[in-house]
Amino acid sequence: MARTPRRSMFAVAAFAFGATAISTSMPSSAATAASAATAATAATAASSTTYPVQITAANGNITITSRPTAIVSLSPTATEMLYAIGAGSQVKAVDSYSDYPKNAPRTKLNAEDPNVEAIVAYKPDLVVVAGDTTGLTAQLAKFGIPVLSDPAATDLSQEYQQFDELGQATGHLGQAEAEVSKIKGQIAQIVANAPKHSKPITYYFELDQTYYSETSSTFIGQVLGLLGMKSIADAAKGAASSGGYPQLSAEFIIRANPDYIFLADTICCGQNAHKVAKRPGWAVLSAVKDDRVVGLNDDIASRWGPRIVDLLHTVAVAVKRHGAG
Numbered sequence: 001m002a003r004t005p006r007r008s009m010f011a012v013a014a015f016a017f018g019a020t021a022i023s024t025s026m027p028s029s030a031a032t033a034a035s036a037a038t039a040a041t042a043a044t045a046a047s048s049t050t051y052p053v054q055i056t057a058a059n060g061n062i063t064i065t066s067r068p069t070a071i072v073s074l075s076p077t078a079t080e081m082l083y084a085i086g087a088g089s090q091v092k093a094v095d096s097y098s099d100y101p102k103n104a105p106r107t108k109l110n111a112e113d114p115n116v117e118a119i120v121a122y123k124p125d126l127v128v129v130a131g132d133t134t135g136l137t138a139q140l141a142k143f144g145i146p147v148l149s150d151p152a153a154t155d156l157s158q159e160y161q162q163f164d165e166l167g168q169a170t171g172h173l174g175q176a177e178a179e180v181s182k183i184k185g186q187i188a189q190i191v192a193n194a195p196k197h198s199k200p201i202t203y204y205f206e207l208d209q210t211y212y213s214e215t216s217s218t219f220i221g222q223v224l225g226l227l228g229m230k231s232i233a234d235a236a237k238g239a240a241s242s243g244g245y246p247q248l249s250a251e252f253i254i255r256a257n258p259d260y261i262f263l264a265d266t267i268c269c270g271q272n273a274h275k276v277a278k279r280p281g282w283a284v285l286s287a288v289k290d291d292r293v294v295g296l297n298d299d300i301a302s303r304w305g306p307r308i309v310d311l312l313h314t315v316a317v318a319v320k321r322h323g324a325g
Helices: 028-042 076-084 116-120 136-141 156-170 173-193 219-225 250-256 273-278 308-322
Strands: 053-057 060-064 071-074 091-094 126-129 147-149 201-206 229-231 260-263 293-295
Touching: 053 147, 053 156, 060 147, 071 076, 076 091, 076 126, 076 156, 116 136, 126 136, 126 156, 136 147, 147 156, 156 173, 156 219, 173 308, 201 219, 201 250, 219 229, 219 308, 260 308, 273 293, 293 308
Parallel strands: 071 091, 071 126, 126 147, 201 229, 201 260, 260 293
Antiparallel strands: 053 060
8 A cells, every 4th residue: 555645644554763763752851741640630530421422523423322332443543542541441443553552452454444344243332433435434323333533633723622522432531631731731841842943944744755745734744833843845836735745856855955854654665864865866955964864653753643742752852953954
């Protein structure tokens, strides 16, 4: 399956970093705050929802009659969110792409081409998807199984809203709110500690080896924008018509000469700083010459769940370490 902008939000690779990847360990103060937040929410009651509950999701108004005890997640991001809010014990099966956390009950379920019979076999009382383009909602409705669709978030507010929806659906609203509060706090701390620059830091964000990238208007672009960064793809032809994911050319990238190059294809495609430097004409780029080619974990760089903090921290560390030229 070719890696495309759409698939970039459906990453399948295992947790790993490229040769130039930077540690995403949270700063000690942030780690302490995170631990404190986790401890504070551990005592939250398992159920903070009064059932039946109706949730307005991307696929319409969804009614959940009782607290789910057998959830099937067909969304890697939703899987991460469910475990982050304490609903992991209610998850019975996850799709083949849901590789985090490691203890999630991973199966051969295909999230992009879901098999109704295979899903029903798990006897779920809630199915979570990242989009319904196959009519799954209607098909599972025949079996009385509600489907909650939470597509790729367009900004942090939508990510937080999805935490809220999953919290309501699973009976963990309090823990979902606490998780959102924790993420907001960690992001605020990273941004506050980041160096300030008189002009935007430019970057090229590589989704695959055919030079698909993302603009500053996308979810990832907005997150990096918190650090005063601007994507070179903003000026690309067709940037808007592509939904913020234009295909660039090597010539365009070399001409733009970005301050940083971020590789979100280290796992799927084995890219790293050494290979980038060997590309024809790329050795002249300041990002290559000044060691500003940063390998990212494909999954973390493509999902909009709780690990978005890790991505922001990785980039912030890179900028603080290497500056902007």
